[in-house]
Amino acid sequence: MRETRRGFISALAVAGATSLAGCLGELDLQTDERPDLDVKTLREVEALGSPAFPATTPAPVSPTFLEASKARAEELLDSVPATMDSAAVPNEAVRNIYAEAYEDATRRLDRASSEATPFETLRSLRSARGSAAMAKGTYEAAVGELTEDDVRGMAGSIRSDIESFSLSHRYLGDDPGTALVAHADVEDFLAAAARYLDRVGETGRYDRSAPRVGEMVDAVESSRASLEGARHLADRHRDTLSNPRDFGDLFQESASSLTALVADYRGEYPDTHRPLLDDFDTDLDDTPAKILLMETFVHMHFGVQQARDELRAGSPANSLLGAHAAERHRRAFEAARAAVRNDEYVSLDAATRVRDEKLAGLEALETADSTRSSSALTRRALTDVASRIDRGDSYLERSLANDTYRSARNALGEYAFVVFTAREAPGVSAWILGALRARLGDDDA
Template sequence: MTTRRRLLAGCAAGLAGLAGCSGLSDLPGAGEDSPERVDVRSVAGDLSRVDLPESPFPAAVPPSLAEAHRERARELLSDVPREPEIPNGAVRSELVDERERAADDVNDEEGVHEWPVEALGDWRRRRGEGAAVRGAYRAATGEGDGEDLAERRQSVRASLGEFAADWAYRAPDPVAAVLAHAPVESTVHDCRTLLEPHRPYPEEPLAAPFRAGDAVGDVERADAALADATGLRAAALEEWTGPPSQWSPVVSGTQALRHSLAETMDDRIEWWLDAEYDDFDRDLEGTPARWLFYEARRRVQSRERDARQARERGDHATAVVEAAQALVATDVFETVVDGVRDGAYGGETTADRLRESSRRAREAVQAALEARSALDGNRPALAVALLRPALLTQRSLVDRLAEGYGSADRALGEFAWAELYARTVPDAAPFVAERLREAAETADEWP
């Protein structure tokens, strides 16, 4: 049986070499006083992203979902003339620009995530932009949509309530339930958020056409999100024959991981969560240690917060993933604190060391992906779900540096965090799966 103590001990053993003088202590540092300012754009040509693995979502995403968003966006934009007759020249000019930008997005595959589930979010955004342009045009020409929008918001909210009422985390086992239902919960959460009138339709739309358009776009995206949630859940359920409810095991697993996370944070890192970089007995100014400390701490706090908020709103599958990622981030933070206290993460920033830091992060992420082959059942996909923060950090860092954004010392800190996180995941995935298995065995039978 994998225990929390074994998980943390295994991670610490795997990371021990990185905190010593031959590992992360060799990482460079840089700041305003660095004798060499590294041109990150010139280094970026030597860096490469890790290829995305297969999505952890356990079903094929119907292409019809994304295509529906594209066609709806085109339909909305077709109602807006390329050269609208609007007396206000400034509004007309901005509307023309917005329409052109939205039309280009609808006809362009660039900027769409490689994972189909994530790509749906990109297409919903583009659909919302099309609706916002149309809503702004109608407002600017005196055709208000306030009453119709209120009715549509109520209709989507009612449909959302019906959808959520029939939720039982159906899947063959708790791990599959988490992987299938967490993306659905995320999409439903987006829907609920967009239905809140954070950007209400203005009382005088003619005087604020783009505010009117934003309100219309939000409800359009909410409607699209509900359609995606419905389609994703149906696609997952079609993968299995009569899957049972995993409600009780998933809820129990959420609580088990919450306790593990609370104990880990209280026992190992609580004091350091409120500390500052100048609480160390060394000067961290101008070193990657400062960036790495803040990044590692931020990741713990954000993941713990996201897990707590998911539990509070009843998104238990999401809470499992967030709590598991928070456990990994907590172990990384402890390793970072120990390393900084021991004098690691210092030195001078150079282009070669930035390349080396990037290489190590890439290889650590790749090794974590390759380690999936030793796992059984749904655990390989669970490992990908847990690895996502390091995977996306490594990929986005390479892209940002290629565009000339960010400093070399900050990039070093973030690459180091991605490396540490990736090295921890192979032990974390079995630990989380074990908690869910135990929850399934001990949970009361769901009526």
């Protein structure tokens, strides 16, 4: 889930975590007659590892640009000492906050050097620059060299640059699917630039203090890095085009129609998952089936919300990604419902069942990625889906010894979620791309 999907992430953090955690807690009340599962086998399931689906972008990120961004973070950090002198800054709390900020910036810089793709490095370096700016701003404010008003002055020119880029940005491309993903990334970085800058005027963790100035400088630097990233991605994507066309109207109109369509589909279901679960003859409480059905159902809802939120925010490419999420989870839910009616996932009697489901999830991801119809759009969806393997593993890692059945049940539910959603990703990509190309053909007629 990406940082700019505000409505989606907010809903997932609040509604999803609350409802799912509550339901899993309800499941955990039923402990009678649970089977004994082999812990050694479950440990081996976790040790199978995770799929390699790191975040990528169609735009070829320049190594020179990444080096410049890294140099900027290092410059910020090198301009201040590793520790504050107690004589210069008597306030111990400020010194401790500064030490934490400096250490955090160093850690983020190290992390950026080990990312799997240039796109992930780009995002990590933005974070490192913000953390380094936090340290620098805190130090300079503590020794009397920087004030909140000074930082507000820095923010003004960046806000103007954000507005200028937003107005001038064109959705250029030669293939609508590739352009969709490329411009979704541009939208993300641009939205992040505005969001970070808004934090300058908001109340932070620290009020009227040197660390508060540091927070503000962090926000300004993160905004600057985001805007630079948006420009770079747009420029680099444009440089790859042999016959560029402006897809702005195409994306806007398609996002509007497909958002309405997935919202209509969502309207055919109850508002909550409970009536859907009660429709089965089998009691699904304390089963992997319940987790699978709840996850696919809830994420269908979140996909619709993302599509709506991004459309309202003027980000049609990300709105289309939201429509993709809504439809693939709807299809996954329907397939999962059919499987449960066929008595699949309604019990967990052996640890080998968890192993087999994880392997099926890994296979489903690879199959979807290698299909002839695979595209940048499918790859982006699979990056999101693949992260759920890690979530399944985390259940086995965190609580296997304390509650073996619960850990195995939850992990199996997550792996099954991957199986069903990965299978649907290529078809839903074709659904999105078919709609785009059909509308594009009408425009050319």
